[in-house]
Amino acid sequence: MLSSERNATERPEEASRGYDVAIVGAGFSAISLAMNLLRVLRPPVSVAIVGDDPGFGRGTAYRTDLRVHRLNVAAARMSVYADEPDDFLSWLGSRYGGVSPDGFAARTDYGLYLRDRLAAALRDRDRAFRIDFIKAKATSCNLQTPPSFGFELDNGETFRAANVVLALGVGSADIPAADQIDDQAEHRIVRNPWRLSWLSRVRAAETVLMLGSGLTMIDQVLALFARGHEGKVHVLSRRGLVSHSHATHKLAPVTPARPESREISALLASLRAQARETCAR
Ligand SMILES: Cc1cc2nc3c(=O)[nH]c(=O)nc-3n(C[C@H](O)[C@H](O)[C@H](O)COP(=O)(O)OP(=O)(O)OC[C@H]3O[C@@H](n4cnc5c(N)ncnc54)[C@H](O)[C@@H]3O)c2cc1C
Structure with missing residues (x-):
C-alpha cells in the first residue's frame, strides 16, 4: 500500500x-x-x-x-522523467545487473x-x-x-x-454484435482479457478464438502457452495482420515531409509511405 x-x-x-x-x-x-x-x-x-x-x-x-x-518500447526509452532518460535503465541495473538499453523489460x-x-x-x-x-x-x-x-x-x-x-485510460473495446450473442454462450466470452483470471477457465485442450490480432492478442497467446495450453488458438481480424517487430538496426531520424493536403488521412498515408521508404534504404 x-x-x-x-x-x-x-x-x-x-x-x-x-x-x-x-x-x-x-x-x-x-x-x-x-x-x-x-x-x-x-x-x-x-x-x-x-x-x-x-x-x-x-x-x-x-x-x-x-x-x-514485455514492454513494447526499449528500456532506454521508458524513463518516467524526461530530464533523466536513463532512470529506468539504472533502476533495472540496480535489480538485475547489466541490462541492454535496447532490451524489452x-x-x-x-x-x-x-x-x-x-x-x-x-x-x-x-x-x-x-x-x-x-x-x-x-x-x-x-x-x-x-x-x-x-x-x-x-x-x-x-x-x-x-x-x-x-487520466482515465482508454478502457476496453465493445464486443461486436453483442446483442446477437446467445445467452448460453455469454459465459464463454471474455470481455476484458486484462483480468487474467479468464486463463484459469480454459482447459488445456480447448480451442480458443481471439478477436483482433494486435499486441493484446500476442500477450494473451503467450499467457495461454505459459500455462501449458495445448488446444488450437484461432485469430480473427479484419485485415489478418500482426504487429511489426522492432527494427533490428537503428535508423537516423528524418524530417517528415508534409503533404499538400491538410486531411489527417493524407498526413497518415504520407508518413507511412516515408516510413516504408526509410526502412527500405
Ligand atoms: C496491455 C498493454 C500494454 C502496454 N504496453 C506498453 C508499453 O510497453 N510501453 C508503453 O509506453 N505503453 C504501453 N501501453 C500503453 C499504456 O497503456 C500507456 O502507456 C499507459 O500505461 C496508459 O496509462 P493511463 O494512465 O493513461 O491509462 P490506464 O493505465 O488505463 O489507467 C487509467 C486508470 O483510470 C481509472 N479510471 C477510469 N475512470 C475512472 C473514474 N471515473 N474514477 C476513478 N478511476 C478511473 C482506470 O480504472 C485505470 O486504472 C500498453 C497498454 C496496454 C493495454
Whole structure:
C-alpha cells in the first residue's frame, strides 16, 4: 500500500476537502504526472489522486504478473522523467545487473519501477506537499462557483479541486454484435482479457478464438502457452495482420515531409509511405 493511500470511506471528516489539483485515474499517466508535479510545483500544494483500479498505480498495462508480458518500447526509452532518460535503465541495473538499453523489460518490473519511484518521491517531498490517494470511482465532476470543480465519488464522498486532470485510460473495446450473442454462450466470452483470471477457465485442450490480432492478442497467446495450453488458438481480424517487430538496426531520424493536403488521412498515408521508404534504404 502506498504511504498516503486510503479508502475514502475511512475518513469521512475529509469528505468536502478542497485540493489544488485532482487527478482522476490511477494508471501510469496519473502516477507519472503526480511524480512530476512533486518536482515542479512549489509547496504548499495539495493533490488528490482518485482511482478505482485494484492495482493502484499500475493501470492495465503494468498490472500483469506474467514475465512473458514485455514492454513494447526499449528500456532506454521508458524513463518516467524526461530530464533523466536513463532512470529506468539504472533502476533495472540496480535489480538485475547489466541490462541492454535496447532490451524489452517485463511489464511487471515497470509497474514496480513506477511504485518505487513514487515512494521515493513521496519520502523526499516537502511536508507542505500533500498527496491523498483515494480508492474510489469518480462518478461526476461539475464546474462550481467560485471557479472550482466539485467531485462525487461512488462511495458517497465529495470533494473540490481548483485544477483537474482526467487520466482515465482508454478502457476496453465493445464486443461486436453483442446483442446477437446467445445467452448460453455469454459465459464463454471474455470481455476484458486484462483480468487474467479468464486463463484459469480454459482447459488445456480447448480451442480458443481471439478477436483482433494486435499486441493484446500476442500477450494473451503467450499467457495461454505459459500455462501449458495445448488446444488450437484461432485469430480473427479484419485485415489478418500482426504487429511489426522492432527494427533490428537503428535508423537516423528524418524530417517528415508534409503533404499538400491538410486531411489527417493524407498526413497518415504520407508518413507511412516515408516510413516504408526509410526502412527500405
Ligand atoms: C496491455 C498493454 C500494454 C502496454 N504496453 C506498453 C508499453 O510497453 N510501453 C508503453 O509506453 N505503453 C504501453 N501501453 C500503453 C499504456 O497503456 C500507456 O502507456 C499507459 O500505461 C496508459 O496509462 P493511463 O494512465 O493513461 O491509462 P490506464 O493505465 O488505463 O489507467 C487509467 C486508470 O483510470 C481509472 N479510471 C477510469 N475512470 C475512472 C473514474 N471515473 N474514477 C476513478 N478511476 C478511473 C482506470 O480504472 C485505470 O486504472 C500498453 C497498454 C496496454 C493495454
